[in-house]
């Protein structure tokens with residue numbers, strides 16, 4: 001079997017997909033189920049059909065493009081990622097795994113390979129939390145991590161529910177039917193840009209993921225008492241922002257004192273009400289993003305944050321309401337998928353680094369229902385989620401080649 005990646009075609013498709021955007025190039029903004037995203041999905045489905053794949057969409061908009069194997073009843077071998085993009089993002093996050101996955105299937109076809117298990121490209125819907133506040137909505141539903149009822153009730157900034165938005169987008173069927181049977185996939189592999197600097201630093205062209213870190217996100221509302229900045233004296237104050245400031249530092253210290261560099265906590269949003277120069281802040285909303293590779297350690301940081309909330313609430317006489325939006329478990333990548341990837345690297349003569357994924361991906365959820373692995377390629381300076389995100393054509397083609405070889409191993 002002679003596998004050859006059509007690098008020019010893959011790059012042209014990547015550039016074309018980047019033109020489906022609501023931002024000025026090189027930035028890409030493609031929020032799920034907006035008119036531009038629907039056009040991009042249509043374009044992608046046409047490319048899959050052109051490649052001879054049989055395409056279906058489920059009720060939440062996950063796209064499946066299948067190449068039937070010699071044993072079509074056997075569990076499939078899947079690959080894929082996402083094409084939605086946060087505002088002002090780049091053109092590689094997710095897209096490399098989708099178009100690379102498509103090119104891997106085309107390369108296998110061109111080589112004369114005939115899979116025993118069906119091979120399937122899966123384009124996950126709503127990986128980014130931009131529109132509905134929860135990331136990986138498609139894969140959470142596929143894996144049964146989130147119930148159809150809870151998913152259908154999520155709303156966007158305009159108050160429109162997932163249920164309504166997806167129906168307007170033309171998606172049929174019921175969200176209850178999105179969940180895949182436990183034996184649907186024999187294996188799943190996601191190709192992705194690293195979104196960090198480790199491959200570049202170690203000068204290795206490929207990364208094989210061993211673990212995917214466990215994310216948790218928290219919304220905190222601090223309620224104090226407002227008033228005139230001149231009229232209310234310091235002993236009488238219940239300043240919500242001062243309490244929030246102490247809490248932010250307590251969150252930082254909770255992550256720092258976990259004893260492991262893998263514990264990370266970020267307060268990325270701090271909304272102050274009323275936000276006037278001469279008015280004492282009466283209300284503050286914070287968001288916390290917490291990640292770790294060990295579930296127990298991540299949970300103990302969560303507890304430390306909750307205990308800081310209780311202490312500060314008493315000390316500063318403010319009401320603090322924490323609401324955990326999600327607290328997912330980490331995932332181990334499957335030994336057989338890691339072996340298929342590392343064997344493929346060795347056969348092709350490529351060095352690789354075994355590494356942890358600190359960003360989370362749809363693979364975190366697919367790993368609940370299928371043996372799953374991830375293959376990383378470098379991205380310049382580790383930049384991602386910004387317009388200057390970049391992966392070289394050679395790295396993209398190399399990742400696609402290793403992916404194709406691994407898919408062949410897993411489906412033989």
Ligand SMILES: [Zn+2]
Nearest residue numbers: 082093094127
């Ligand atoms: Zn991604």
